[in-house]
Amino acid sequence: MSTLDNFRELAAGYVDDELTPQERKEFQVMMDKHPELRADVESFEKINQLTSQVRFEEIPDPIWEAYNASSYRKAEGSIGMFLLSMGAVIGLLYGGWALWSTFFTDPSVPLLGRFGAGAAVIGAVILLVSKLRESLFARKRDRYRKVMK
Amino acid sequence: MTEPEASYTTQNKESANEDLDRRIVRILMENRESGMDLLAKTYYNKVYGIAVGIVGNRDDAMDVTQETFIRVQKSFETFDTTREFFPWFYTILSNLCRTSLTRRGRAANREVEFDDLQLSAKTASNPETEMLMKEQLTQLRKALSELSFDDREIITLKTFHDFSYDEIAKTLKIPRGTVMSRLYYARKRLAENMNITASGGSGSGSNSGSNKLEAK
Numbered sequence: 001m002s003t004l005d006n007f008r009e010l011a012a013g014y015v016d017d018e019l020t021p022q023e024r025k026e027f028q029v030m031m032d033k034h035p036e037l038r039a040d041v042e043s044f045e046k047i048n049q050l051t052s053q054v055r056f057e058e059i060p061d062p063i064w065e066a067y068n069a070s071s072y073r074k075a076e077g078s079i080g081m082f083l084l085s086m087g088a089v090i091g092l093l094y095g096g097w098a099l100w101s102t103f104f105t106d107p108s109v110p111l112l113g114r115f116g117a118g119a120a121v122i123g124a125v126i127l128l129v130s131k132l133r134e135s136l137f138a139r140k141r142d143r144y145r146k147v148m149k
Numbered sequence: 150m151t152e153p154e155a156s157y158t159t160q161n162k163e164s165a166n167e168d169l170d171r172r173i174v175r176i177l178m179e180n181r182e183s184g185m186d187l188l189a190k191t192y193y194n195k196v197y198g199i200a201v202g203i204v205g206n207r208d209d210a211m212d213v214t215q216e217t218f219i220r221v222q223k224s225f226e227t228f229d230t231t232r233e234f235f236p237w238f239y240t241i242l243s244n245l246c247r248t249s250l251t252r253r254g255r256a257a258n259r260e261v262e263f264d265d266l267q268l269s270a271k272t273a274s275n276p277e278t279e280m281l282m283k284e285q286l287t288q289l290r291k292a293l294s295e296l297s298f299d300d301r302e303i304i305t306l307k308t309f310h311d312f313s314y315d316e317i318a319k320t321l322k323i324p325r326g327t328v329m330s331r332l333y334y335a336r337k338r339l340a341e342n343m344n345i346t347a348s349g350g351s352g353s354g355s356n357s358g359s360n361k362l363e364a365k
Binding site: 009010011016039044047048050054055058059068071 | 193194197198201202207211215266267269282285286289307308313314326329330332333337339340343345346
C-alpha cells in the first residue's frame with residue numbers, strides 16, 4: 001500500500017476529529033499536495049452535514065408496552081397455532097382414512113354420491129391449504145398490514 | 150472546545166459507561182431480575198437505535214431489541230465477568246441483526262427501507278429547504294440500504310450514535326486503525342451511492358439541494 005493510500009484512510013479520522021495533533025498536521029500537509037485527499041474530506045463532511053440533520057424516530061413508550069404485551073400473545077398464539085395445526089393434520093388424516101374405509105369403499109353408496117363427497121373433501125383441503133399459505137407467508141410480506149384501512 | 154478538553158470529555162463519557170456497565174453486571178450477578186430492569190432502562194433505546202440503523206425497519210428492529218434482552222437473560226452465565234460487558238452485549242445484538250436480515254431473505258442487504266429515518270425538527274427552516282432536505286433524505290435512505298452489513302454497522306455506530314473510535318474498537322473488537330479504515334471505505338461507498346462529490350452536489354438534479362445544505 002502506498003503512503004498516499006495510508007493517508008487516505010486518515011480522512012475519516014480527520015473529519016471525526018480522531019487524529020493525534022501530529023497525524024492531523026501530517027494529513028493537512030498531504031491534503032495540500034493531493035487534491036483527492038481534500039475531495040474525500042469534503043465529501044465526508046457533506047455526508048456528516050446531512051446525517052447530523054436526520055435521526056431515527058424513537059418508539060414511544062405506549063407502543064413498546066403494546067409490543068411487549070403482544071409478544072406474550074404472539075407466543076401464546078404460536079403455541080396455540082402449532083397445537084391446532086397438529087390436531088387438524090391428525091384429525092384430517094384420521095377422518096380421511098375413516099371416510100375412505102367407511103364411505104368411499106362402501107359399495108352400497110352410489111358412485112355419484114362418492115364422487116360428490118370426494119370433490120367436496122378435495123375442495124375443502126385446497127381452500128384450507130390456500131388460507132394457511134396466505135396467513136403464513138403472504139401476511140409476512142405485506143408492508144402495509146399495520147396501516148389503518 | 151479545545152482538543153484536550155474534548156478528549157477529556159470523551160474519556161469521562163467512556164469511563165462513566167464502563168462504571169455503569171460494571172454496576173449492571175454486579176446487579177445481574179446478584180439478582181437477575183433487578184439487573185435486567187437496570188439493563189433495559191439503560192440500553193433499551195440505544196439497542197433499538199442501533200438495530201433500526203442496521204436492519205432498517207421498525208418491526209424487525211423491535212423484534213431484534215426484544216430478542217437481545219431475552220438472550221442476555223438466558224445466556225448471562227456464559228459472560229466472562231472479567232471482561233467488558235458492552236462488547237459481549239453488542240455481539241448478541243449484532244448477530245441477531247444479521248439473523249434478522251438473513252431470515253427475511255435479505256442476505257444481500259437489499260430492500261431495507263429506513264422509513265424511520267426522519268429529518269430533525271430543527272432542519273425545517275423554510276418549505277424550500279425542507280423539500281430539498283426531504284429529497285436528500287430519500288437518497289440517504291436508499292444509499293444506506295445499498296451498503297453491506299459491515300458498512301452500515303460502523304456508520305450507524307459512528308454517525309447515529311456518536312461512538313468514539315475507541316468505543317467502536319472495543320465494541321467490535323477490532324483495532325482502532327481498522328475502525329478508521331472501515332469508516333473511510335464505508336463513507337466512500339455511501340458517498341458513491343449518493344453521488345456525492347467534493348465539488349458537486351448529491352444525486353441527480355439535487356445540486357441545488359446540496360448547496361442549500363452547505364449554506365445552512
